[in-house]
Amino acid sequence: MKILVIQLARLGDILQTIPTLNALQRLNPGAEIHLLVRSRFSAAADLIPHLSRTWLLDSRTIFAPLFEQGNLRETQVQLRSLLRDLRNENFGQIINLSFSPASSYLTTCLASPGVDVRGYVRHADGFFNPNEDASCYFYAQVGVGKSNRIHITDLMAQVAGVSLATGDWFTKYKPKKVDALPEKYVAIHIGASQANKAYSAENWAKVINKFDAPIVLIGAVGERPLTEEIFQFVGENKKYFITDLVGRTSFTELFDVIAQSQILVGADSAPMAMAPFTDTKCVNLSSQTVNFWETGPRVSGSRVIFSKKINDIHPGDVIKEIQNTILGAPAGKNVAIATSAPDGYIPQFPTSDDFEWNLVKALYMGGELPVVEDYSTILAMTQLREINQIVLEQTQQILIKKESSLHADLIARGDEIIAGIKRFAPKILPLISWYEVERTRIPPGKLANIAERTIKICKGLEHVLSLYLGTLSPQLRRSNENFALESLPDFE
Incomplete structure (x- = not known):
């Protein structure tokens, strides 16, 4: 089997990809491992053992005709040439570890029926598809301002479907002693x-x-x-x-x-x-x-x-x-x-996002739901539940009436309100991000199929919210309701 790994990010990202490449070779000893990187970062690829071939995307050369001369045709010719050569390799598996929505276009162009594709791609209608579970986790929970605590190196391995071993951290270069340097420095x-x-x-x-x-x-x-x-x-x-x-x-x-x-x-x-x-x-x-x-x-x-x-x-x-x-x-x-x-x-210092990280672990890793200790988060969950119930009801009506125009408008408005809740309730950002990314995964197709997938996601969100809101004491409910009158932003 031939495996293509796409890593179009920077030098450090290529280095963090190496353990996954080593694990792929270890677990697939007869496979050909190919790597696609940008030309300017090819030095890191030269360190990787067992690669059958390194493919270079010379983005400066390819896009120079477009950006410097306005010549879109020449850029398209160069891109098509690279894509044709890659397709001719007949890869059995394509793994996109770039974690950029832009790279999903390239992955989609290279994919063909029967190929196992992992990482960001595009749906048949061109909309973004984060794809399998690990990439969905990355898109929803990883990055500055979010609460993920899993290292990028481990996340790459999960996308590729491999488990890293201690021996996977190696390159084909063996460091040499430099006598001109101080003995200790x-x-x-x-x-x-x-x-x-x-x-x-x-x-x-x-x-x-x-x-x-x-x-x-x-x-x-x-x-x-x-x-x-x-x-x-x-x-x-x-x-x-x-x-x-x-x-x-x-x-x-x-x-x-x-x-x-x-x-x-x-x-x-x-x-x-x-x-x-x-x-x-x-x-x-x-x-x-x-x-x-x-x-x-x-x-x-x-x-x-x-x-x-x-x-x-x-x-x-x-x-x-x-x-x-x-x-x-x-x-x-x-x-x-x-x-x-x-x-x-x-x-060795207090971390401010322990609740969010524990919520992430509960959603994705089977951990226990963290305890909510502030009214503002309960208020946000209450409004999120109300909006989710509206989206759920309207989606169910689509299934019943086989028609979507009016209901789709209400669902879209509900999605806007849910996105707005994130701005004043950062503690439930992991939950809303999970919901939004799961909706993004729904492929184009028959109206009934899309509605059924949406209903399933809404019910999943309702399940989590009910575990919180369904266990509140009447006294706490009354306190929350009184507080809500003064504190909830107006989304009307």
């Missing part, structure tokens, strides 16, 4: 995957000025200006303890530097995704612009220092956690410690 990646995730030059300089050990700076060529800015703040006596390799290493040489370091320090970035392959502990600087549960360091004992804004992390706390990690000492405040436990991290 801390590697600092000064940049980040995005500018709003980066620690400032002044803060990095404060870390360097107060740290009493050799430091090796790493980063891409485009991060050289940040290096120069850092050196403007670094004391002359400290510059002798710094080895500046920013923009001066190849991709594989970066593995050498990380493997040889005592600790890797940095924000959300590709080097953080490289560290599990060298078993290097990390100190990760994180903020609310990224969900560290999903993309943070994997090696047990690594630390995540969290603040709402990354530059609010005090340089002294960074130094302290570097030392604590090296010594295996207890973590300070606002720090999460990486473990091998299912949730991934043990936060």
Whole structure:
């Protein structure tokens, strides 16, 4: 069998795909594994063992005629050529791990009857289809502002239908010892995957000025200006303890530097995704612009220092956690410690979304429903239940009358109100997201089939809401009703 894995995201995402690719080969020893990536990130694909072929999507070349000359035809010709070559491989399984709705168009173009397709695709009418359960979970519950606590690497494996083993974290590159580097040092990646995730030059300089050990700076060529800015703040006596390799290493040489370091320090970035392959502990600087549960360091004992804004992390706390990690000492405040436990991290600070995460586990993993302790959430559930009952009744009328025009308008209005409830009731966002994504999964077809699927989803939502609202005491119900008169927003 031939298997095509599509990963059109960035460098770190390709690195996080490697364990799944290794597991696919381990579980399908006779299969040909092909990988499609963007050309600019092909260096990561070169590290992956057992690949039969790496396909490159040169997005800059393909889309240049369209964006630079307005020549849509030439762009279409190049895309069709790539698609034709891929289709000719007759893949038995296509796995889209890009997690972008845009990539679903490509997956749909490559799919054919009888092919096992996993990951984002499109329905026959062109509307988005998150597809199988794991991808639906990702679309509903993963990302900044949501409460997922399953690591991206594990989610990719679930989409591919494989279970990861400890031995799946390896590449075909074996790190080499670099004699020119200090015997013991801390590697600092000064940049980040995005500018709003980066620690400032002044803060990095404060870390360097107060740290009493050799430091090796790493980063891409485009991060050289940040290096120069850092050196403007670094004391002359400290510059002798710094080895500046920013923009001066190849991709594989970066593995050498990380493997040889005592600790890797940095924000959300590709080097953080490289560290599990060298078993290097990390100190990760994180903020609310990224969900560290999903993309943070994997090696047990690594630390995540969290603040709402990354530059609010005090340089002294960074130094302290570097030392604590090296010594295996207890973590300070606002720090999460990486473990091998299912949730991934043990936060040393109060987490604000425990209810939401427990609700996610109840919806998807058979956990117990969390206890609601605030009126606003009960009020939101009450209104959600009322709107859901209207949608359910109108959908049942479609089945009875075999006609949808008026009822469809009311259902659409109900969907708008449900979407609005999310804005004032974040605690039930996981439940509403589950409902919305399940509705998205319904394929085009006969009116009766669509109505039956919708009814089933509405009944599922009603079941969860009834477990909460059906057990309220009369006194609490009266209190909620009185509170609702003043607190519920007007959706009329």
